[in-house]
Amino acid sequence: MAEQHTIHVDIVSAEGEIFSGDAAMVFAPASEGEIGVAPRHAPLLSLLKPGEVRVQTPDGQQHFFFVGGGAIEVQPNQVTVLADTALRAKDIDEAAALAAKQRAEEALRDRAAHITQAEALAELARAAAQLKIIERLRKLRA
Amino acid sequence: MPGTKEIRSKISSVKNTQKITKAMQMVATSKMRRAQERMRLARPYAQKMRTVIGHLTEANPDYRHPFLQPRDEVKSIGIVVVSTDRGLAGALNANVFKQTLYLMREWQGKGASVSLCLIGAKGLAFFRRLNVPILANVSHLGDRPHVKDLIGTVKVMLDAYREGQIDRLFLVNAQFVNTMTQKPVAEQLLPIESIDTEGLQEHWDYIYEPEAARILDGLLMRYIESQVYRAAVENVASEMAARMVAMKAASDNAGKLINELQLIYNKARQASITKELSEIVGGAAAV
Numbered sequence: 001m002a003e004q005h006t007i008h009v010d011i012v013s014a015e016g017e018i019f020s021g022d023a024a025m026v027f028a029p030a031s032e033g034e035i036g037v038a039p040r041h042a043p044l045l046s047l048l049k050p051g052e053v054r055v056q057t058p059d060g061q062q063h064f065f066f067v068g069g070g071a072i073e074v075q076p077n078q079v080t081v082l083a084d085t086a087l088r089a090k091d092i093d094e095a096a097a098l099a100a101k102q103r104a105e106e107a108l109r110d111r112a113a114h115i116t117q118a119e120a121l122a123e124l125a126r127a128a129a130q131l132k133i134i135e136r137l138r139k140l141r142a
Numbered sequence: 143m144p145g146t147k148e149i150r151s152k153i154s155s156v157k158n159t160q161k162i163t164k165a166m167q168m169v170a171t172s173k174m175r176r177a178q179e180r181m182r183l184a185r186p187y188a189q190k191m192r193t194v195i196g197h198l199t200e201a202n203p204d205y206r207h208p209f210l211q212p213r214d215e216v217k218s219i220g221i222v223v224v225s226t227d228r229g230l231a232g233a234l235n236a237n238v239f240k241q242t243l244y245l246m247r248e249w250q251g252k253g254a255s256v257s258l259c260l261i262g263a264k265g266l267a268f269f270r271r272l273n274v275p276i277l278a279n280v281s282h283l284g285d286r287p288h289v290k291d292l293i294g295t296v297k298v299m300l301d302a303y304r305e306g307q308i309d310r311l312f313l314v315n316a317q318f319v320n321t322m323t324q325k326p327v328a329e330q331l332l333p334i335e336s337i338d339t340e341g342l343q344e345h346w347d348y349i350y351e352p353e354a355a356r357i358l359d360g361l362l363m364r365y366i367e368s369q370v371y372r373a374a375v376e377n378v379a380s381e382m383a384a385r386m387v388a389m390k391a392a393s394d395n396a397g398k399l400i401n402e403l404q405l406i407y408n409k410a411r412q413a414s415i416t417k418e419l420s421e422i423v424g425g426a427a428a429v
Contacts, residue, residue, distance in 0.1 A: 012190060014289045014368040016183035032351050045194070045348040047360050071361055073194050073348075080190055082364070085289050096294025097301065100278035104259075107266050107279055122267075 006058050007039040011065055011081040018065055018083060019055065026079050027054040028072050037074050044074040053081055146414065149407040153400055160396035166230070167389035173285055174321070174382035180286070180375050181318070188372060191365045195334075198361070201347045202354050209362045212333045213309045218255040220277070220299050220308035221245060222331065224315035224373045225265035226381040227282055234316050234324055234384040235264045241326035242314045246274070257308060259299050261292070261374060277302060285382075287374040289367060296367050303332050315373040316380035322387065324380035331366055 009026055011019040026037040029051030037044075048070045055063040067083040199210060223242050225235050246256045258274055260266045263281040270276065278298035283291055302308045311332035316324045350357055 010186070010190070012187045014184055014187045014364075014371050015180070017186060030351055035351075043348045044351065045198070045354075045357055046351040047357055070364070071194070071357065073190075080194075082187060082190060082194075082361075084364070093293055093297055096290075097278070097297040098294070100280055100294040100298050103281075104276040104279040107270055108276055 005039060007037065007041070007077055007079055009055055009079045009081070011053060011055075011067075011083055013070075013083040013085045015085050019063065021055075022058060023055045023079075024058045025056040027052075027056075028081065029053070029067070030072065035072075037072075037079055040076050041074050041079075043076070044072070046072050048072055048081070048083075053083075146407060146410045149403055149410060153403045153407065156396050156399050156403065160393055160400070163389045163392040163396060167386055167393060170382045170386040170389060174379055174386060177285070177375060177379035177382055178318070181372070181379055184368065184372050184375060188365070188368050191361060191368060195358070195361055195365060197348075198354060198358050202358070205355055205358070207355070207358050207362060208304060209332055209366075210334055212335075216249070216252070216254050216309040218257065218308050219249050219310045219312060220257050220259060220302060221312045221314060221328075222259045222261065222296075222299060222370060222373075223265045223269070224313070224370075224377045225260070225262035225268075226377065227263040227284075228381075229264065230388060231381050231384040232388040234381060235262075235268070237324075237326045238314055238316050239265070239268050241328055242269075245312060245314065245328050254309075257302070259295055261295065261370075262377070283374060285378055287371065287378065289371045292370050292374060293367060296370050297363075300332075300363060300366060313370065313373055315377045316384075318376050318379040318383065321383045324384055331369060334362070334365075 006022040006024060007026065009019065009021060009023045010017070024039070028035055028037070028046075029049045031047040031049050034051075035044075035046070048067055050068050051066070053065045053067055055065070057063065065081075065083070067081065069084040071082045073080045073082070199207075221242060223238065225238055229235070242258075249256060256274055258269055258276045259278045260269060260276055261280055261283070266276075266279055266281060278295045280291060280295045299308070299311055303311055310330065312328050313331045314326065314328045317327040319325050348354075
Protein backbone atom coordinates (compact mmCIF):
# COMPACT_ATOMS: atom_id res chain seq x y z
CA MET A 1 0.00 0.00 0.00
CA ALA A 2 3.07 2.17 0.21
CA GLU A 3 2.58 3.22 -3.40
CA GLN A 4 -0.54 5.12 -2.57
CA HIS A 5 1.13 7.30 -0.01
CA THR A 6 4.22 8.19 -1.95
CA ILE A 7 5.01 9.43 -5.39
CA HIS A 8 8.24 8.81 -7.24
CA VAL A 9 10.16 11.96 -8.08
CA ASP A 10 12.89 12.37 -10.67
CA ILE A 11 14.55 15.69 -11.10
CA VAL A 12 16.77 15.62 -14.16
CA SER A 13 18.66 18.27 -16.05
CA ALA A 14 20.51 18.08 -19.33
CA GLU A 15 23.77 17.87 -17.43
CA GLY A 16 22.78 15.17 -15.00
CA GLU A 17 20.37 13.69 -12.52
CA ILE A 18 19.68 15.95 -9.56
CA PHE A 19 17.33 13.90 -7.43
CA SER A 20 15.58 10.59 -7.58
CA GLY A 21 13.44 9.14 -4.83
CA ASP A 22 10.03 8.82 -3.24
CA ALA A 23 8.12 11.72 -1.82
CA ALA A 24 4.95 12.38 0.11
CA MET A 25 4.44 15.72 -1.57
CA VAL A 26 6.17 17.83 -4.20
CA PHE A 27 5.92 21.58 -4.66
CA ALA A 28 7.02 23.27 -7.86
CA PRO A 29 6.96 26.83 -9.25
CA ALA A 30 4.70 26.30 -12.25
CA SER A 31 4.42 29.11 -14.73
CA GLU A 32 0.86 29.91 -13.59
CA GLY A 33 1.65 29.73 -9.90
CA GLU A 34 3.10 27.37 -7.33
CA ILE A 35 1.63 23.89 -7.44
CA GLY A 36 1.65 21.10 -4.92
CA VAL A 37 1.57 17.54 -6.16
CA ALA A 38 0.32 14.75 -3.93
CA PRO A 39 0.33 11.06 -4.82
CA ARG A 40 -2.38 10.08 -7.32
CA HIS A 41 -2.46 13.54 -8.84
CA ALA A 42 -4.11 13.82 -12.23
CA PRO A 43 -1.70 13.82 -15.21
CA LEU A 44 -0.37 17.32 -15.64
CA LEU A 45 2.17 19.01 -17.84
CA SER A 46 3.39 22.47 -17.07
CA LEU A 47 6.28 24.80 -17.64
CA LEU A 48 8.25 25.98 -14.64
CA LYS A 49 9.41 29.41 -13.60
CA PRO A 50 12.80 29.89 -11.98
CA GLY A 51 12.37 29.00 -8.35
CA GLU A 52 12.48 26.26 -5.85
CA VAL A 53 11.27 22.70 -6.10
CA ARG A 54 10.46 21.33 -2.67
CA VAL A 55 10.32 17.60 -2.09
CA GLN A 56 8.82 16.25 1.13
CA THR A 57 10.02 12.72 1.74
CA PRO A 58 7.77 10.22 3.58
CA ASP A 59 9.90 10.46 6.73
CA GLY A 60 9.15 14.15 6.99
CA GLN A 61 12.40 15.51 5.60
CA GLN A 62 12.40 18.37 3.13
CA HIS A 63 14.70 18.76 0.15
CA PHE A 64 15.06 22.00 -1.74
CA PHE A 65 16.27 22.31 -5.29
CA PHE A 66 16.70 25.46 -7.26
CA VAL A 67 15.61 25.22 -10.85
CA GLY A 68 16.21 27.88 -13.48
CA GLY A 69 12.97 26.92 -15.18
CA GLY A 70 12.00 23.92 -17.21
CA ALA A 71 8.98 21.66 -17.23
CA ILE A 72 7.16 19.31 -14.91
CA GLU A 73 5.36 16.17 -15.90
CA VAL A 74 2.98 14.58 -13.43
CA GLN A 75 1.55 11.10 -13.64
CA PRO A 76 -0.41 9.45 -10.83
CA ASN A 77 2.63 7.85 -9.24
CA GLN A 78 5.45 9.65 -10.94
CA VAL A 79 6.67 13.22 -11.11
CA THR A 80 9.42 14.26 -13.49
CA VAL A 81 10.99 17.66 -13.32
CA LEU A 82 12.96 18.56 -16.44
CA ALA A 83 15.08 21.28 -14.95
CA ASP A 84 17.04 23.93 -16.79
CA THR A 85 20.59 24.30 -15.61
CA ALA A 86 20.74 27.87 -16.74
CA LEU A 87 18.64 30.80 -15.77
CA ARG A 88 16.50 31.64 -18.76
CA ALA A 89 14.47 34.55 -19.79
CA LYS A 90 13.59 35.82 -23.21
CA ASP A 91 16.04 38.71 -23.08
CA ILE A 92 18.86 36.58 -21.65
CA ASP A 93 18.42 34.07 -24.48
CA GLU A 94 18.23 36.93 -26.94
CA ALA A 95 21.48 38.41 -25.64
CA ALA A 96 23.21 35.04 -25.85
CA ALA A 97 22.03 34.58 -29.42
CA LEU A 98 23.28 38.04 -30.31
CA ALA A 99 26.67 37.29 -28.78
CA ALA A 100 26.93 34.06 -30.77
CA LYS A 101 26.13 35.96 -33.98
CA GLN A 102 28.66 38.65 -33.19
CA ARG A 103 31.38 36.13 -32.56
CA ALA A 104 30.72 34.61 -35.96
CA GLU A 105 30.74 38.00 -37.66
CA GLU A 106 33.94 39.07 -35.94
CA ALA A 107 35.62 35.84 -36.88
CA LEU A 108 34.68 36.39 -40.50
CA ARG A 109 35.73 40.02 -40.50
CA ASP A 110 39.24 39.79 -39.07
CA ARG A 111 40.50 36.88 -40.99
CA ALA A 112 44.04 37.89 -40.16
CA ALA A 113 43.68 39.21 -36.64
CA HIS A 114 43.17 36.97 -33.60
CA ILE A 115 45.07 34.28 -35.35
CA THR A 116 46.66 31.86 -32.95
CA GLN A 117 50.18 30.60 -33.29
CA ALA A 118 48.96 27.12 -34.16
CA GLU A 119 46.75 28.52 -36.91
CA ALA A 120 49.61 30.62 -38.23
CA LEU A 121 51.87 27.59 -38.36
CA ALA A 122 49.21 25.54 -40.10
CA GLU A 123 48.73 28.37 -42.57
CA LEU A 124 52.48 28.50 -43.15
CA ALA A 125 52.68 24.76 -43.73
CA ARG A 126 49.82 24.99 -46.20
CA ALA A 127 51.50 27.83 -48.09
CA ALA A 128 54.80 25.93 -48.17
CA ALA A 129 53.08 22.86 -49.56
CA GLN A 130 51.40 24.94 -52.24
CA LEU A 131 54.73 26.50 -53.19
CA LYS A 132 56.28 23.06 -53.46
CA ILE A 133 53.55 21.93 -55.81
CA ILE A 134 53.97 25.05 -57.93
CA GLU A 135 57.72 24.40 -58.13
CA ARG A 136 57.11 20.84 -59.21
CA LEU A 137 54.63 21.89 -61.84
CA ARG A 138 57.12 24.40 -63.22
CA LYS A 139 59.79 21.75 -63.45
CA LEU A 140 57.40 19.44 -65.23
CA ARG A 141 56.52 22.12 -67.73
CA ALA A 142 60.09 23.24 -68.33
CA MET B 143 79.15 10.16 -38.93
CA PRO B 144 77.74 12.82 -36.59
CA GLY B 145 79.54 13.56 -33.38
CA THR B 146 78.58 11.63 -30.28
CA LYS B 147 77.73 14.80 -28.41
CA GLU B 148 75.10 15.83 -30.97
CA ILE B 149 73.49 12.40 -30.87
CA ARG B 150 73.38 12.52 -27.10
CA SER B 151 71.61 15.90 -27.05
CA LYS B 152 69.20 14.64 -29.71
CA ILE B 153 68.37 11.65 -27.55
CA SER B 154 67.69 13.80 -24.52
CA SER B 155 65.47 16.11 -26.57
CA VAL B 156 63.41 13.18 -27.87
CA LYS B 157 63.18 11.87 -24.32
CA ASN B 158 61.75 15.20 -23.19
CA THR B 159 59.18 15.13 -25.97
CA GLN B 160 58.26 11.62 -24.97
CA LYS B 161 57.70 12.76 -21.39
CA ILE B 162 55.26 15.39 -22.62
CA THR B 163 53.35 13.03 -24.91
CA LYS B 164 53.12 10.46 -22.13
CA ALA B 165 51.74 13.08 -19.75
CA MET B 166 49.22 14.23 -22.36
CA GLN B 167 48.16 10.65 -22.91
CA MET B 168 47.46 10.16 -19.23
CA VAL B 169 45.61 13.44 -18.89
CA ALA B 170 43.47 12.58 -21.92
CA THR B 171 42.66 9.17 -20.44
CA SER B 172 41.27 10.58 -17.22
CA LYS B 173 39.44 13.39 -19.01
CA MET B 174 37.89 10.88 -21.40
CA ARG B 175 36.48 8.89 -18.49
CA ARG B 176 34.90 11.99 -17.03
CA ALA B 177 33.44 13.01 -20.38
CA GLN B 178 31.95 9.54 -20.81
CA GLU B 179 30.35 9.86 -17.40
CA ARG B 180 28.79 13.18 -18.41
CA MET B 181 27.48 11.58 -21.59
CA ARG B 182 25.78 8.97 -19.44
CA LEU B 183 24.32 11.62 -17.15
CA ALA B 184 22.80 13.53 -20.06
CA ARG B 185 20.88 10.51 -21.31
CA PRO B 186 17.85 10.35 -18.93
CA TYR B 187 16.93 13.97 -19.64
CA ALA B 188 16.84 13.48 -23.40
CA GLN B 189 14.94 10.22 -23.05
CA LYS B 190 12.32 11.70 -20.75
CA MET B 191 12.02 14.67 -23.07
CA ARG B 192 11.38 12.40 -26.04
CA THR B 193 8.61 10.48 -24.33
CA VAL B 194 6.89 13.65 -23.14
CA ILE B 195 7.13 15.24 -26.60
CA GLY B 196 5.96 12.00 -28.17
CA HIS B 197 2.97 11.96 -25.90
CA LEU B 198 2.20 15.60 -26.53
CA THR B 199 2.22 15.24 -30.29
CA GLU B 200 0.16 12.08 -30.06
CA ALA B 201 -2.44 13.75 -27.87
CA ASN B 202 -2.65 16.89 -30.02
CA PRO B 203 -2.66 15.72 -33.63
CA ASP B 204 -4.37 18.92 -34.77
CA TYR B 205 -1.55 21.17 -33.64
CA ARG B 206 1.50 20.94 -35.86
CA HIS B 207 4.55 22.64 -34.50
CA PRO B 208 6.91 24.01 -37.19
CA PHE B 209 9.75 21.95 -35.70
CA LEU B 210 7.82 18.77 -36.44
CA GLN B 211 6.54 19.79 -39.85
CA PRO B 212 8.73 18.75 -42.78
CA ARG B 213 8.96 21.37 -45.52
CA ASP B 214 8.41 20.22 -49.08
CA GLU B 215 10.90 22.55 -50.66
CA VAL B 216 14.39 22.81 -49.21
CA LYS B 217 16.05 26.01 -50.38
CA SER B 218 18.70 26.25 -47.72
CA ILE B 219 20.04 24.17 -44.90
CA GLY B 220 21.90 24.86 -41.69
CA ILE B 221 24.61 22.70 -40.22
CA VAL B 222 25.80 22.76 -36.64
CA VAL B 223 29.39 21.55 -36.67
CA VAL B 224 30.95 20.45 -33.40
CA SER B 225 34.74 20.46 -33.36
CA THR B 226 37.45 20.65 -30.75
CA ASP B 227 39.23 23.74 -29.50
CA ARG B 228 42.68 22.23 -29.56
CA GLY B 229 44.59 20.05 -31.94
CA LEU B 230 46.80 17.01 -31.38
CA ALA B 231 43.78 14.77 -31.58
CA GLY B 232 44.65 12.72 -34.64
CA ALA B 233 42.33 12.96 -37.60
CA LEU B 234 39.27 13.66 -35.47
CA ASN B 235 38.52 17.17 -36.67
CA ALA B 236 39.55 16.43 -40.24
CA ASN B 237 37.02 13.60 -40.35
CA VAL B 238 34.24 15.78 -38.97
CA PHE B 239 35.03 18.49 -41.53
CA LYS B 240 35.10 15.95 -44.33
CA GLN B 241 31.69 14.70 -43.29
CA THR B 242 30.43 18.28 -43.21
CA LEU B 243 31.82 19.07 -46.64
CA TYR B 244 30.22 15.92 -47.96
CA LEU B 245 26.87 16.97 -46.54
CA MET B 246 27.31 20.49 -47.91
CA ARG B 247 28.12 19.23 -51.38
CA GLU B 248 25.19 16.86 -51.34
CA TRP B 249 22.73 19.67 -50.59
CA GLN B 250 24.43 22.21 -52.81
CA GLY B 251 24.04 19.66 -55.58
CA LYS B 252 20.31 19.80 -54.94
CA GLY B 253 20.43 23.58 -55.26
CA ALA B 254 20.22 24.43 -51.57
CA SER B 255 22.40 27.04 -49.95
CA VAL B 256 24.26 26.22 -46.76
CA SER B 257 24.86 28.22 -43.62
CA LEU B 258 26.91 27.06 -40.69
CA CYS B 259 26.91 27.23 -36.95
CA LEU B 260 30.30 26.39 -35.52
CA ILE B 261 31.06 25.06 -32.09
CA GLY B 262 34.77 24.84 -31.36
CA ALA B 263 37.78 26.90 -32.45
CA LYS B 264 39.09 24.38 -34.97
CA GLY B 265 35.86 24.45 -36.92
CA LEU B 266 35.97 28.22 -37.08
CA ALA B 267 39.56 28.19 -38.30
CA PHE B 268 38.69 25.71 -41.01
CA PHE B 269 35.36 26.97 -42.30
CA ARG B 270 36.08 30.66 -42.35
CA ARG B 271 38.42 30.06 -45.27
CA LEU B 272 35.47 28.72 -47.19
CA ASN B 273 32.99 31.08 -48.67
CA VAL B 274 30.07 29.97 -46.54
CA PRO B 275 27.99 32.18 -44.26
CA ILE B 276 28.61 31.45 -40.61
CA LEU B 277 25.58 32.40 -38.56
CA ALA B 278 26.83 31.68 -35.10
CA ASN B 279 29.92 30.55 -33.30
CA VAL B 280 30.96 29.54 -29.83
CA SER B 281 34.36 28.22 -28.89
CA HIS B 282 36.52 27.58 -25.84
CA LEU B 283 33.84 25.67 -24.02
CA GLY B 284 36.54 23.74 -22.20
CA ASP B 285 36.40 20.12 -21.19
CA ARG B 286 33.07 20.60 -19.47
CA PRO B 287 30.64 22.20 -21.88
CA HIS B 288 27.57 23.73 -20.25
CA VAL B 289 24.12 24.01 -21.70
CA LYS B 290 24.05 27.70 -20.88
CA ASP B 291 26.99 28.37 -23.19
CA LEU B 292 25.18 26.71 -26.07
CA ILE B 293 21.74 28.32 -25.73
CA GLY B 294 22.59 31.43 -27.74
CA THR B 295 24.22 29.55 -30.58
CA VAL B 296 21.36 27.10 -30.88
CA LYS B 297 18.81 29.88 -30.68
CA VAL B 298 20.32 31.61 -33.70
CA MET B 299 19.75 28.47 -35.75
CA LEU B 300 16.27 27.84 -34.34
CA ASP B 301 15.28 31.41 -35.14
CA ALA B 302 16.67 31.05 -38.65
CA TYR B 303 14.56 27.92 -39.03
CA ARG B 304 11.43 29.60 -37.68
CA GLU B 305 11.87 32.55 -40.01
CA GLY B 306 12.39 30.27 -42.99
CA GLN B 307 16.03 31.22 -43.57
CA ILE B 308 16.86 27.55 -43.35
CA ASP B 309 14.54 24.64 -44.05
CA ARG B 310 16.54 21.92 -42.43
CA LEU B 311 19.06 21.77 -39.64
CA PHE B 312 21.77 19.17 -39.32
CA LEU B 313 24.24 18.35 -36.59
CA VAL B 314 27.69 16.95 -37.30
CA ASN B 315 29.95 15.68 -34.55
CA ALA B 316 32.36 12.89 -33.76
CA GLN B 317 30.46 9.99 -32.31
CA PHE B 318 32.22 8.16 -29.52
CA VAL B 319 32.06 4.51 -30.51
CA ASN B 320 34.84 3.30 -28.26
CA THR B 321 38.31 4.36 -27.24
CA MET B 322 39.80 3.33 -30.57
CA THR B 323 36.99 4.44 -32.85
CA GLN B 324 35.35 7.82 -33.26
CA LYS B 325 33.00 8.11 -36.16
CA PRO B 326 31.87 11.40 -37.68
CA VAL B 327 28.08 11.40 -37.85
CA ALA B 328 25.58 13.79 -39.38
CA GLU B 329 22.04 13.74 -38.10
CA GLN B 330 19.01 15.84 -38.80
CA LEU B 331 17.95 18.09 -35.94
CA LEU B 332 15.06 19.90 -37.62
CA PRO B 333 12.42 19.03 -38.54
CA ILE B 334 12.40 16.40 -35.84
CA GLU B 335 11.91 13.14 -37.63
CA SER B 336 11.55 10.36 -35.18
CA ILE B 337 9.62 10.92 -32.01
CA ASP B 338 8.92 7.50 -30.62
CA THR B 339 5.24 7.20 -29.91
CA GLU B 340 5.37 3.51 -29.17
CA GLY B 341 4.36 2.49 -25.69
CA LEU B 342 1.81 5.28 -25.60
CA GLN B 343 -1.24 3.19 -26.20
CA GLU B 344 -3.10 4.47 -23.18
CA HIS B 345 -5.23 7.32 -24.38
CA TRP B 346 -5.14 9.71 -21.53
CA ASP B 347 -4.18 13.32 -21.79
CA TYR B 348 -2.49 15.77 -19.50
CA ILE B 349 -3.89 18.84 -17.91
CA TYR B 350 -1.89 21.61 -19.57
CA GLU B 351 -0.77 24.70 -17.84
CA PRO B 352 -0.44 26.96 -19.89
CA GLU B 353 -1.82 25.67 -23.21
CA ALA B 354 -0.24 22.69 -24.94
CA ALA B 355 1.25 24.71 -27.80
CA ARG B 356 3.42 26.83 -25.54
CA ILE B 357 4.59 23.85 -23.54
CA LEU B 358 5.43 21.99 -26.70
CA ASP B 359 7.38 24.99 -27.96
CA GLY B 360 9.39 25.20 -24.75
CA LEU B 361 10.03 21.48 -24.70
CA LEU B 362 11.09 21.24 -28.34
CA MET B 363 13.54 24.09 -27.93
CA ARG B 364 15.06 22.43 -24.87
CA TYR B 365 15.11 19.12 -26.64
CA ILE B 366 17.20 20.51 -29.51
CA GLU B 367 19.47 22.21 -27.01
CA SER B 368 19.95 18.97 -25.15
CA GLN B 369 20.80 17.24 -28.43
CA VAL B 370 23.47 19.82 -29.18
CA TYR B 371 24.74 19.59 -25.62
CA ARG B 372 24.94 15.83 -25.95
CA ALA B 373 26.91 16.26 -29.18
CA ALA B 374 29.30 18.70 -27.51
CA VAL B 375 29.93 16.34 -24.59
CA GLU B 376 30.30 13.38 -26.89
CA ASN B 377 32.76 15.36 -28.95
CA VAL B 378 34.85 16.02 -25.85
CA ALA B 379 34.90 12.30 -25.11
CA SER B 380 35.92 11.61 -28.71
CA GLU B 381 38.57 14.31 -28.60
CA MET B 382 40.11 12.86 -25.48
CA ALA B 383 40.01 9.33 -26.85
CA ALA B 384 41.59 10.43 -30.13
CA ARG B 385 44.25 12.41 -28.28
CA MET B 386 44.95 9.48 -26.02
CA VAL B 387 45.55 7.21 -29.00
CA ALA B 388 47.55 9.84 -30.89
CA MET B 389 49.74 10.52 -27.88
CA LYS B 390 50.25 6.81 -27.27
CA ALA B 391 51.44 6.45 -30.87
CA ALA B 392 53.69 9.47 -30.44
CA SER B 393 55.20 8.06 -27.25
CA ASP B 394 55.80 4.71 -28.94
CA ASN B 395 57.41 6.39 -31.91
CA ALA B 396 59.60 8.43 -29.61
CA GLY B 397 60.67 5.20 -27.92
CA LYS B 398 61.61 3.67 -31.26
CA LEU B 399 63.49 6.79 -32.25
CA ILE B 400 65.41 6.74 -28.99
CA ASN B 401 66.41 3.12 -29.55
CA GLU B 402 67.65 3.88 -33.05
CA LEU B 403 69.56 6.93 -31.90
CA GLN B 404 71.06 4.92 -29.06
CA LEU B 405 72.32 2.38 -31.59
CA ILE B 406 73.85 5.10 -33.76
CA TYR B 407 75.38 6.65 -30.68
CA ASN B 408 76.94 3.34 -29.59
CA LYS B 409 78.33 2.76 -33.05
CA ALA B 410 79.80 6.25 -33.20
CA ARG B 411 81.34 5.82 -29.79
CA GLN B 412 82.80 2.43 -30.74
CA ALA B 413 84.16 3.87 -33.97
CA SER B 414 85.91 6.70 -32.20
CA ILE B 415 87.46 4.29 -29.70
CA THR B 416 88.67 2.02 -32.51
CA LYS B 417 90.07 5.00 -34.33
CA GLU B 418 91.91 6.21 -31.26
CA LEU B 419 93.32 2.75 -30.63
CA SER B 420 94.50 2.32 -34.18
CA GLU B 421 96.14 5.74 -33.99
CA ILE B 422 97.97 4.78 -30.83
CA VAL B 423 99.03 1.47 -32.32
CA GLY B 424 100.08 3.20 -35.53
CA GLY B 425 102.00 5.81 -33.53
CA ALA B 426 103.75 3.13 -31.47
CA ALA B 427 104.73 1.24 -34.62
CA ALA B 428 106.21 4.39 -36.14
CA VAL B 429 108.45 4.86 -33.11
